[in-house]
Amino acid sequence: MLKRHSLDAVIIGAGVVGAACAYYAARAGLSVAVVDSGPVAGGTTGAGEGNLLVSDKEAGPELDLALLSSRLWTELAAVLPREVEYEPKGGLVVAPDEATVKALRNFAEGQRAAGVDAVEVPANALHDLEPHLAPGLAGGFHYPQDAQVQPAQAAARLLAASGAEVHLGEEVTQVLLDRGAVRGVRTPRRELLAPAVVNAAGTWGGHIAELAGTSLPVLPRRGFVLVTEPLPRVVRHKVYAADYIADVASGSAALQSSAVVEGTPAGPVLIGATRERVGFDRSLSTQALRRLASQAAALFPVLAGVRVLRTYHGFRPYLPDHLPAIGPDPRRPGLLHACGHEGAGIGLAPATGLLIAAALTGAEPALPVHPFRPDRFGSGPGAADTPEEHP
Amino acid sequence: MPTSPSDPAGPPRSAGRPRSPQPSAPTGPASSGPAGPVRSGGADPVDLAVVGAGPAGLAAAVTAARLGLRVTLLDAGDRPGGQFYRHPAPGLGAARPEALHHGWAEFAAREAALCEHAAAGRITYLPLHHVWTVVPAEAAEAAEARRGQAAPPTGWTLHAVAGHAPDERAAAVTARAVLVATGAYERQLPFPGWTLPGVVGAGGAQAMLKGGLVLPGKRVVVAGSGPLLLAVAGSLAAAGAAVPAVVEAAAYTAYAGRVPALLRNPGKLVEAAGYGGALARHHVRLLTRHAVTEAHGTDRIEAVTVARLDRDWRPLPGTARRIPCDALAVGHGLVPQLELATGLGCATRPGPDAAVALEVDALQRTSVPGIWSAGETGGIGGAQLALTEGELAAHSVAAALSPERAATDSGRRVERLARRRARLRAFADAMAAAHRPGDGWTGWLRDDAVVCRCEEVPAGRIREAAQDLGARDARTVKLLTRAGMGWCQGRMCGPAVAALAGQEPVADRRPFSCPVPLSHLAELPATDR
Numbered sequence: 050m051l052k053r054h055s056l057d058a059v060i061i062g063a064g065v066v067g068a069a070c071a072y073y074a075a076r077a078g079l080s081v082a083v084v085d086s087g088p089v090a091g092g093t094t095g096a097g098e099g100n101l102l103v104s105d106k107e108a109g110p111e112l113d114l115a116l117l118s119s120r121l122w123t124e125l126a127a128v129l130p131r132e133v134e135y136e137p138k139g140g141l142v143v144a145p146d147e148a149t150v151k152a153l154r155n156f157a158e159g160q161r162a163a164g165v166d167a168v169e170v171p172a173n174a175l176h177d178l179e180p181h182l183a184p185g186l187a188g189g190f191h192y193p194q195d196a197q198v199q200p201a202q203a204a205a206r207l208l209a210a211s212g213a214e215v216h217l218g219e220e221v222t223q224v225l226l227d228r229g230a231v232r233g234v235r236t237p238r239r240e241l242l243a244p245a246v247v248n249a250a251g252t253w254g255g256h257i258a259e260l261a262g263t264s265l266p267v268l269p270r271r272g273f274v275l276v277t278e279p280l281p282r283v284v285r286h287k288v289y290a291a292d293y294i295a296d297v298a299s300g301s302a303a304l305q306s307s308a309v310v311e312g313t314p315a316g317p318v319l320i321g322a323t324r325e326r327v328g329f330d331r332s333l334s335t336q337a338l339r340r341l342a343s344q345a346a347a348l349f350p351v352l353a354g355v356r357v358l359r360t361y362h363g364f365r366p367y368l369p370d371h372l373p374a375i376g377p378d379p380r381r382p383g384l385l386h387a388c389g390h391e392g393a394g395i396g397l398a399p400a401t402g403l404l405i406a407a408a409l410t411g412a413e414p415a416l417p418v419h420p421f422r423p424d425r426f427g428s429g430p431g432a433a434d435t436p437e438e439h440p
Numbered sequence: 441m442p443t444s445p446s447d448p449a450g451p452p453r454s455a456g457r458p459r460s461p462q463p464s465a466p467t468g469p470a471s472s473g474p475a476g477p478v479r480s481g482g483a484d485p486v487d488l489a490v491v492g493a494g495p496a497g498l499a500a501a502v503t504a505a506r507l508g509l510r511v512t513l514l515d516a517g518d519r520p521g522g523q524f525y526r527h528p529a530p531g532l533g534a535a536r537p538e539a540l541h542h543g544w545a546e547f548a549a550r551e552a553a554l555c556e557h558a559a560a561g562r563i564t565y566l567p568l569h570h571v572w573t574v575v576p577a578e579a580a581e582a583a584e585a586r587r588g589q590a591a592p593p594t595g596w597t598l599h600a601v602a603g604h605a606p607d608e609r610a611a612a613v614t615a616r617a618v619l620v621a622t623g624a625y626e627r628q629l630p631f632p633g634w635t636l637p638g639v640v641g642a643g644g645a646q647a648m649l650k651g652g653l654v655l656p657g658k659r660v661v662v663a664g665s666g667p668l669l670l671a672v673a674g675s676l677a678a679a680g681a682a683v684p685a686v687v688e689a690a691a692y693t694a695y696a697g698r699v700p701a702l703l704r705n706p707g708k709l710v711e712a713a714g715y716g717g718a719l720a721r722h723h724v725r726l727l728t729r730h731a732v733t734e735a736h737g738t739d740r741i742e743a744v745t746v747a748r749l750d751r752d753w754r755p756l757p758g759t760a761r762r763i764p765c766d767a768l769a770v771g772h773g774l775v776p777q778l779e780l781a782t783g784l785g786c787a788t789r790p791g792p793d794a795a796v797a798l799e800v801d802a803l804q805r806t807s808v809p810g811i812w813s814a815g816e817t818g819g820i821g822g823a824q825l826a827l828t829e830g831e832l833a834a835h836s837v838a839a840a841l842s843p844e845r846a847a848t849d850s851g852r853r854v855e856r857l858a859r860r861r862a863r864l865r866a867f868a869d870a871m872a873a874a875h876r877p878g879d880g881w882t883g884w885l886r887d888d889a890v891v892c893r894c895e896e897v898p899a900g901r902i903r904e905a906a907q908d909l910g911a912r913d914a915r916t917v918k919l920l921t922r923a924g925m926g927w928c929q930g931r932m933c934g935p936a937v938a939a940l941a942g943q944e945p946v947a948d949r950r951p952f953s954c955p956v957p958l959s960h961l962a963e964l965p966a967t968d969r
Contacts, residue, residue: 061908088911095919201919205909217910278927278955315895315922324653327668333783334953335599335964353962357956359929 056082058385058409059241060213060219060232061257063087063250065200065395068207070247070340075211077406082241083213084234086220090201093251093394096363098274098311098319099200100395104167104192105294108159110420111372116164117415119194121399125348126198129206133198136315140195141170141178141286142294142347143186149291150188154354156294157190166193167348169211177314178315181283181351197285197311198396207398208378216241224261224384231261231383245409246421247385252366253296254388260367263381265374266426267389269364271330273337275345279316287311295394298371302326304336308344310352316415318352320345322392329364340393369428373397375421377403385409386423444896467684485564485595486564488837489615491571494522495823496815496906497621499830502553502836505562507838507850510561512613513554513655514600516870516954520551522623523647526821543823544896550827569600569611570954574780574811575967580646582954596810601956601966610960617810617837618796619689620781621830624774624816627795629664629881630899630936632889633735633744634770642771655681655768661744663687663732665875666773669716670726677722677770687746689753689772691729712851719923731755732770733884741768756882773875774820775935779950781817787895788947791819793872796947797936802858804833812837821868891940892933894926899940906941913946927930927955 056151058074060067062083074081076109085091085177103124106112126135144150157167168191175189176180208215210231219236224246225233233242248257258265312318323337338360346353368389378384387405390397400416407414441964458875470664490497493515515522527546534561548646557563577597590657596618602611623736626643633639640648641655642664648654656800660680667718693717727746733734733755740967748759775795787799787807814833815826885891885901905920914930914937917923922939924930929950930937 056719088916089912089913091916095916166742178612201916205905205920208910210907214911218912275958275961276488276925277958317925331783333573333575335573335597336966339966340966341957342964346958346962353957353959355958357958358927358955359925360951363614387844 052252054081054232056214056241058082058244058245058247059084059243060247060249061085061234062092062251063089063204063217064092064249064251065090065207065252065398066094066159066390066401067247067249067397068211069206070215070249070387070400070405071211072207073215073399073402073406074409077410077412079406079409081089081210081213081435082216082243083208084180084216084219084221084241086218088206088217089208090117092253093363093365094146094204094208095201095275096272096361097200097392098309098321098393099198099203099395100136100309100393101196102140102192102287102393103160103165103194104142104190106160106296106393107156107290108163110162110208110417111342112165113416114373114397115419116194117162117403118313118397118400119196121403122196122198122396125207126401129203129210133203133206135196135198136314137193137196138311139179139286140192140347141189142192142235142291143175143182143189143288144295145292146187153188153190153291153334167191168193179285179288182288183348191286197287199393202431203395203398214343221257221260224257226332228260231381245383245385246404247387247409249387251390251394252364254366254386258384258386261381261384263378263379263384265389265423266365267371268326269302269329270367270391271364272321272322272363272392273334273341273360273362275320275338275341275357276359276361277318277320277352278358280312280318280355281316282312284310284312284318284349284440290344290348296324298396300371301367302384303378304334304340306337306344308341308342308348310345310348317358318355320352324365324392325369331362333360366394367391370425373401373421374423374425375401375407376418376423378423380424447880466484471821472752477709481640483579485614486512487618487841488512488617488618488834489514489598489613490621491515491520491595492621492623492815493517493565493567494525494621494623494815494826495521496623496826496830497522497619498547498550498554499566499827500619500814500834501563501830502550502557502620502835503831503834506553507834507835509841510562510836511557512564512566512615514566514571514598514613516568516570518567520549520554520565520567523643524826526867537834543740546827551776566600566602566611566613567603568604571598571780572952572954572956574598574618574784590877591918599828599960608957608960610957610963611966616841617812617831619804619812619814619833619837620786620817621813621815621826622780624776625819625931627775628770628932628934629877630889630891630933631731631733631735631884632886633737633741635890635893636735636737636741637739637740638737638766639735639768639770642668642769643774645767646672646675646773649675649679649914651710652785653679655679655767657765657771658682659684659765660767660769661685661732661763661765662689662769663744663746664773664878665689666771667871667875668771668773670719673770674715674718674726678718680921683722684781685746686719686724686726686763687730687732688726688732689749689877689881692874712745730854731881731884733760735768736762741766744768749878751878752880752882753878754883757904762778772877773872774816775931776817776820777953778817779948779953781806781811781813782947782949784811784949786811790944791872792876793820794870794876794945795820796945803827803836805836810850819865819868820872821864825861825864825868826858828861832861845924877935877939879939880964882936884942885936891936892921892930894928894932895922897921897923897925897933900939902937910942913943914941917941
């Protein structure tokens with residue numbers, strides 16, 4: 050059946066990025082619809098920990114996006130219901146030896162220039178911040194801007210606050226084209242017509258790009274998380290070892306793991322994060338569990354004695370240069386992308402939504418968007434340029 | 441009248457005491473090995489690992505051992521028999537544990553066989569071993585090489601938490617084939633007041649009686665749906681409790697349409713007549729198409745409200761009345777315990793009772809080569825069916841592992857088992873359909889009624905998540921409300937949450953079938969995938 054009322058944009062994806070796009074587009078006065086094959090937060094959003102991190106990003110376009118998001122999350126926390134559990138708990142990156150402390154110092158230097166608040170913590174002060182940390186660490190850095198939200202709630206409340214027309218449980222089966230330009234989408238239940246379609250399908254963004262007759266090389270990068278029994282507050286910050294930063298930046302397909310440990314308001318401690326590119330393999334990896342558990346116990350020896358209630362996994366939307374694709378696709382007029390945020394989608398969602406809203410309304414973007422242009426990977430029809438690096 | 445996968449109310453037809461109320465001491469590495477993780481070496485896998493020592497697993501293990509397979513039997517309980525053949529701890533000095541069971545002889549014979557096989561080293565029996573996951577037994581490189589290919593793995597590793605908290609040990613077993621006989625747990629449909637002290641599961645009441653010879657109260661209302669209720673009421677009454685009513689949500693006229701399946705199972709009819717007679721003797725009233733819609737009390741249950749239901753289990757206005765009691769035994773049938781199997785990717789199907797069960801072929805094979813299933817995991821059907829399927833599965837595994845040894849006399853036995861299985865399954869399906877919860881049951885669930893008791897999530901918050909926030913399934917409701925995230929991992933509230941989310945039940949996915957000490961995970965072998 051044909052739905053005739055004037056939408057300005059259709060957003061594919063009811064994860065946190067799609068919800069943020071809907072929220073900022075609606076705030077800009079646009080009429081939008083959100084469509085998803087599953088429920089709200091049914092993909093990678095629901096499998097995330099809700100990290101809003103600046104600490105793990107080196108100076109560059111992603112850090113700029115994270116800093117903008119960090120400011121926006123503070124604003125959102127004031128207007129969204131408290132169920133989103135926004136918690137500006139701060140991050141603590143710890144180093145096992147002096148050489149790593151030095152590397153972190155250089156890393157933090159660049160971040161500070163970009164506007165990050167990074168405070169060096171000498172070895173003897175680490176336990177003031179985290180009393181249960183293992184002894185013998187060489188030092189660390191405290192990042193007060195790191196924060197956390199409950200990711201599914203964040204997506205659901207953003208989506209509800211957007212007032213967008215929402216169609217869940219409806220898979221987009223076709224991206225409708227008219228003389229080479231996008232003019233809407235089709236689901237088994239309806240057609241949604243609009244002059245713009247936003248691909249916020251996360252790890253499944255490559256498939257949507259294909260439906261639109263273009264391409265985006267999004268690959269799944271699997272991660273496991275362990276969830277412990279509810280505990281009194283034994284972990285106060287988001288605490289991780291310095292090698293996490295190297296893992297995030299790596300492009301390797303092999304299993305990488307570095308414990309990121311944090312408490313939650315409900316009591317359980319969450320332990321991430323592994324990274325491996327194994328397609329959409331849903332089988333349990335005891336190897337990943339072993340590494341997470343041993344690294345978490347190395348950081349917080351007290352955790353060795355607790356029980357793990359469950360584990361879950363998700364598939365981060367990985368793009369080869371670790372930067373998301375945000376903005377209009379010059380190869381397909383009317384198509385915009387907002388996907389490929391890898392493990393940082395919760396954190397980067399508001400800034401992404403703001404940039405998409407600007408692109409939809411023709412407003413000046415809050416940040417230079419060139420590094421995020423969707424056609425930077427080449428291939429697909431009419432690829433303009435294929436630089437290996439972003440400026 | 442239905443019959444039950446449970447006990448008769450009347451005096452037992454005892455087969456005499458089992459040779460020993462306790463199995464022989466475990467002969468496996470768990471009891472003889474040094475402290476620390478125990479691993480039956482990856483280089484020397486057993487032929488068959490059986491998970492669960494209830495009727496299905498026990499029957500499978502002793503049959504497989506008789507057929508010449510080397511078997512390891514792992515069970516979360518401390519003695520064989522599972523939930524069905526639960527019996528008092530020796531310390532309680534029960535003179536005749538069989539008094540609470542029928543079919544005790546069948547258990548006793550298999551328990552004796554287990555003792556013999558264990559003593560002879562053909563079965564390694566590992567009680568108090570809770571298997572938390574099963575994974576392909578191969579190095580990561582081999583798994584990598586196999587990725588995307590159709591070839592099944594050559595064996596399996598079962599990881600278990602062994603012993604009592606807080607001194608659990610990590611244990612692992614490798615096997616060429618695995619039989620999942622993990623049974624079922626009770627289905628609960630919540631109602632206001634169901635968290636009051638004095639409200640117990642119907643199966644729980646039975647277990648208290650069988651395992652500890654304890655009554656949940658002096659005046660016990662039995663409610664819910666399913667044939668277990670009659671057995672429970674009978675046992676309670678026989679043990680001295682007053683049972684003012686059995687409140688059954690289904691209408692037994694639902695059986696009328698299933699006469700052929702009933703007539704092919706005359707034994708079940710005799711069993712049913714036994715319950716009917718016992719209930720009459722104890723003056724127990726059976727209220728069909730009724731439900732307990734609320735439990736009242738402050739520190740403890742003092743009364744229940746009972747209301748009449750329409751065909752869809754919707755309470756009819758104006759029919760509510762109060763029945764005083766000091767305990768309520770309530771349950772709505774059983775739900776197959778599937779997480780080990782679904783973790784392996786075994787296919788599932790919705791059952792006639794609206795619970796999800798494993799897809800199993802005529803030889804008890806799941807959709808994953810190398811993984812078999814028997815008993816309740818393939819659909820709730822009771823102890824007789826479980827015994828039959830366990831034996832059948834053992835023959836099937838033996839034939840798969842060593843086709844040259846599959847003798848012809850085994851073939852005739854298999855045919856007979858398959859026929860009995862088909863007959864009992866037909867009966868179980870008829871019963872399951874009759875007791876399938878109607879869609880209207882959520883009508884008695886007020887918004888303030890707690891649904892997830894671990895995380896204290898009321899129905900209203902679940903409805904909000906489903907109706908206003910875009911949760912369309914139990915998983916998303918869980919993410920938004922924490923319902924199902926607590927200690928029981930949704931075993932208690934899962935069916936209710938799915939119903940409130942407007943979702944057909946889907947197979948549980950729990951990568952860990954029980955809580956696992958973090959130190960056990962940290963000590964997993966580095967060679968696992």
